[in-house]
Amino acid sequence: MKATQELKNEHHGIEQMLQVLDAISAKLGRGEPLPAEHMDGIMEFLTVFIDKCHHGKEEEFLFPALEAAGVLREGGPIGVLLVEHDEGRRLVSKLKQCVSDHRSGDQQAAVGIQETVTAYVNLLRQHITKEDTVLFPMADAKLDAVSDTVLFEDFERLERERIGAGRHEAFHALLDQLQGIYLDE
Numbered sequence: 643m644k645a646t647q648e649l650k651n652e653h654h655g656i657e658q659m660l661q662v663l664d665a666i667s668a669k670l671g672r673g674e675p676l677p678a679e680h681m682d683g684i685m686e687f688l689t690v691f692i693d694k695c696h697h698g699k700e701e702e703f704l705f706p707a708l709e710a711a712g713v714l715r716e717g718g719p720i721g722v723l724l725v726e727h728d729e730g731r732r733l734v735s736k737l738k739q740c741v742s743d744h745r746s747g748d749q750q751a752a753v754g755i756q757e758t759v760t761a762y763v764n765l766l767r768q769h770i771t772k773e774d775t776v777l778f779p780m781a782d783a784k785l786d787a788v789s790d791t792v793l794f795e796d797f798e799r800l801e802r803e804r805i806g807a808g809r810h811e812a813f814h815a816l817l818d819q820l821q822g823i824y825l826d827e
């Protein structure tokens with residue numbers, strides 16, 4: 643399905659950003675400074691690319707389409723995934739607070755950043771595995787070609803309206819830049 647393939651491609655980009663975050667957190671643990679200029683872009687990636695765009699496509703279009711096809715919300719995968727999206731939001735706002743405290747000179751905030759990054763990275767990695775191995779195969783089996791086309795068009799519209807033209811490409815450019823800096827050492 644085109645729609646689930648698009649979400650899988652986004653998972654790949656998200657996993658790369660999680661690796662970058664992990665690398666920055668490890669540097670901080672070794673006493674290196676927090677790269678303020680990169681943290682702004684990363685926080686925007688977490689809030690806009692991951693939450694507004696990617697989770698938006700799942701919550702507003704994919705999950706309702708699956709519910710309409712008979713997949714239960716409570717007691718099924720959708721309920722669990724929604725709870726995990728909320729937990730991700732909570733951790734991102736905690737991380738924002740820690741980064742802001744760290745900028746204001748609070749040395750203890752470095753520990754908070756590392757702990758929150760670890761919790762967020764672990765949460766999202768297992769969440770992505772669940773979607774890739776359980777939810778998307780379920781969607782591929784339950785949704786027909788017409789539903790797939792409707793979903794794909796809904797995804798494109800959400801991206802246009804919510805994050806604007808060209809922004810998706812800008813996020814990928816940021817990802818390439820950060821991977822070059824943090825993952826090729």
Ligand SMILES: [Fe+2]
Pocket residue numbers: 649653696700770773
């Ligand atoms: Fe996802």
